[in-house]
Amino acid sequence: MSKATIVNRQSLLLRPDPSRVLVRPFKPATEPRDLNPTDKTRANHIVDRVLALDLQVAEALLADVLEHFEGRHRNLLATFEERADEMEDAFSTHAEFSKTQRQLVGAYFLNEYSFEASALFNPSIVAHPDQSGLATGSQRFVLSLRAVGEGHVSSLTFRTGVIDADGSVEIEPTARLAVTPKIHTPLPLLGEEPVRLSFGSGQHISERVIFPVTFAQSNGIEDARFVAFEDEGETTFYATYTAYNGKAIRSELLQTGDFLSFTMTPLTGTASHNKGMALFPRKFDGRYAMIGRQDNENLYLLYSDDLHVWNGGEPILRPRYPWEFVQMGNCGVPIELDEGWLLLTHGVGPVRRYAIGAALLDKNDPSRVIARSREPLVRPEPSEREGYVPNVVYTCGGMRHGNLIVLPYAVCDTFSSFSTIPIAELLLTLDG
Structure with a gap:
C-alpha cells in the first residue's frame, strides 16, 4: 500500500x-579583571549617566519608553523595577535617586528579543x-x-x-x-x-x-x-x-x-x-x-x-x-x-x-x-x-x-x- x-x-x-517578543536582561560587556576595586564598570557608567539627567528629562524619557513598549509586554514598569533590583551594585555609589530614575535604569538594562x-x-x-x-x-x-x-x-x-x-x-x-x-x-x-x-x-x-x-x-x-x-x-x-x-x-x-x-x-x-x-x-x-x-x-x-x-x-x-x-x-x-x-x-x-x-x-x-x-x-x-x-x-x-x-x-x-x-x-x- x-x-x-x-x-x-x-x-x-x-x-x-x-x-x-520578550524582554531579556541586557548585560554590558565585562571590564578587564584587573580593574582596581575602586574603578567603575560599564554598568556603573550607564547608571551614572541616567541618574545625572534632570528629573523632568528622566520623566519625559520614561514616558517615551512606555509609549513605544508598554503595549508589547505585560507589567512593563514592574519588569523595569525587577531589573533595577538586579543592578543594586551600580546604584550603591549614589545616595539619592527617584523611582522614575530607578525604573529608567531598569529599562536601559533590558532588550527586546523576538x-x-x-x-x-x-x-x-x-x-x-x-x-x-x-x-x-x-x-x-x-x-x-x-x-x-x-x-x-x-x-x-x-x-x-x-x-x-x-x-x-x-x-x-x-x-x-x-x-x-x-x-x-x-x-x-x-x-x-x-x-x-x-x-x-x-x-x-x-x-x-x-x-x-x-x-x-x-x-x-x-x-x-x-x-x-x-x-x-x-x-x-x-x-x-x-x-x-x-x-x-x-x-x-x-x-x-x-x-x-x-x-x-x-x-x-x-x-x-x-x-x-x-x-x-x-x-x-x-x-x-x-x-x-x-x-x-x-x-x-x-x-x-x-x-x-x-x-x-x-x-x-x-x-x-x-x-x-x-x-x-x-x-x-x-x-x-x-x-x-x-x-x-x-x-x-x-x-x-x-x-x-x-x-x-x-x-x-x-x-x-x-x-x-x-x-x-x-x-x-x-x-x-x-x-x-x-x-x-x-x-x-x-x-x-x-x-x-x-x-x-x-x-x-x-x-x-x-x-x-x-x-x-x-x-x-x-x-x-
Missing part, C-alpha cells in the same frame, strides 16, 4: 511570528489536562514547539487546539503577548540541581515561553518530547529535551501537572549525554523505560528504577532501508495501541533527506520489534523542500485520536504543519 495514500496532510501551517523570529518547528502533542466543554468525539490538545530567535537560541513555546471527531485540527488563536516564568531557584543556576518555574494562572498557555535559564541551556532548550505519563491513576506530563550551551549537550527532563508550574531536572548516567530520548507513558514491572540513541545511528531501549538516572541500553532498531542508511532516531514517545507500541522514527537518506517512518514494538516486551516501515510514511513534498535546512520533515511526537494518529511535523526546520494517518492502514504498511 502506498504511504502517500494514507497520509492526510492538512492545510494548517504554523509559521514563526517575529512580532512576538523568540520565534527564525523558526517554529519540531512539535510535540499531548492531550490537554482539561477536556471539558467539547463536542462528542473531539479532543483538546497542548502543542509544544521549538522557537528559534536571534543568535539561534531555542526556547519552548506552546499552542492549544482541538481535533474534531473527523480528524480536522484547529489551533486556538495565539496570544499577542508573551511572558517568561518566575524562577523559584536561587541564582546562579549551575550544577545538577532542579530548577522550578511558574507562570501566572491568568496568562494564556500560548503566552508562556520557557527560555534558557541555566548555563547548560544557554544556547537552547531543544526538541521537547512530551508524554502524558500514567502511574497509579495519576497523570504527570514529562518532556525530555536537549540542553545546549553552544559546545556541549545533555538530556534534561521537564515535569508539570498543569502547564503552569514546571520543574527542570538534568538527567544523569551514561545515556544522558545524547539527544532524542523519549519516555514510555507507563512503567514496565515497576521500572521506567526510555527510547534513545546513543551512537548517532541506532535506537536503544533503556530501563531505569530512577527517572533521572539512565545507563546502558539495548539496541533494538538499526538502519535497514535506504531512506534511513545514514542514521535513525525516534520521533516522540511510543504510542500505545492494542497491537503494540507504535514508535514514530526518523531516518536520514541520500543528500541528507529526512523522512518519518514507524515501528511496532511488542506491548509487553518492547525490545521485540514486530514490524517497521520499509518506506517512509512522510517525506518532504515538493512544497516542503525549501527552508532553513532543506529536505527535512521531523516531529517530536504524535498522538492517538480514536482510529487516527495525529502527527504534527516540522518542515525544513522552519515552520510546522499537521497530518493524520488511519491506524489500521498505517499498520498494514509495516513489514516484519
Whole structure:
C-alpha cells in the first residue's frame, strides 16, 4: 500500500511570528579583571549617566519608553523595577535617586528579543489536562514547539487546539503577548540541581515561553518530547529535551501537572549525554523505560528504577532501508495501541533527506520489534523542500485520536504543519 495514500496532510501551517517578543536582561560587556576595586564598570557608567539627567528629562524619557513598549509586554514598569533590583551594585555609589530614575535604569538594562523570529518547528502533542466543554468525539490538545530567535537560541513555546471527531485540527488563536516564568531557584543556576518555574494562572498557555535559564541551556532548550505519563491513576506530563550551551549537550527532563508550574531536572548516567530520548507513558514491572540513541545511528531501549538516572541500553532498531542508511532516531514517545507500541522514527537518506517512518514494538516486551516501515510514511513534498535546512520533515511526537494518529511535523526546520494517518492502514504498511 502506498504511504502517500494514507497520509492526510492538512492545510494548517504554523509559521514563526517575529512580532512576538520578550524582554531579556541586557548585560554590558565585562571590564578587564584587573580593574582596581575602586574603578567603575560599564554598568556603573550607564547608571551614572541616567541618574545625572534632570528629573523632568528622566520623566519625559520614561514616558517615551512606555509609549513605544508598554503595549508589547505585560507589567512593563514592574519588569523595569525587577531589573533595577538586579543592578543594586551600580546604584550603591549614589545616595539619592527617584523611582522614575530607578525604573529608567531598569529599562536601559533590558532588550527586546523576538523568540520565534527564525523558526517554529519540531512539535510535540499531548492531550490537554482539561477536556471539558467539547463536542462528542473531539479532543483538546497542548502543542509544544521549538522557537528559534536571534543568535539561534531555542526556547519552548506552546499552542492549544482541538481535533474534531473527523480528524480536522484547529489551533486556538495565539496570544499577542508573551511572558517568561518566575524562577523559584536561587541564582546562579549551575550544577545538577532542579530548577522550578511558574507562570501566572491568568496568562494564556500560548503566552508562556520557557527560555534558557541555566548555563547548560544557554544556547537552547531543544526538541521537547512530551508524554502524558500514567502511574497509579495519576497523570504527570514529562518532556525530555536537549540542553545546549553552544559546545556541549545533555538530556534534561521537564515535569508539570498543569502547564503552569514546571520543574527542570538534568538527567544523569551514561545515556544522558545524547539527544532524542523519549519516555514510555507507563512503567514496565515497576521500572521506567526510555527510547534513545546513543551512537548517532541506532535506537536503544533503556530501563531505569530512577527517572533521572539512565545507563546502558539495548539496541533494538538499526538502519535497514535506504531512506534511513545514514542514521535513525525516534520521533516522540511510543504510542500505545492494542497491537503494540507504535514508535514514530526518523531516518536520514541520500543528500541528507529526512523522512518519518514507524515501528511496532511488542506491548509487553518492547525490545521485540514486530514490524517497521520499509518506506517512509512522510517525506518532504515538493512544497516542503525549501527552508532553513532543506529536505527535512521531523516531529517530536504524535498522538492517538480514536482510529487516527495525529502527527504534527516540522518542515525544513522552519515552520510546522499537521497530518493524520488511519491506524489500521498505517499498520498494514509495516513489514516484519
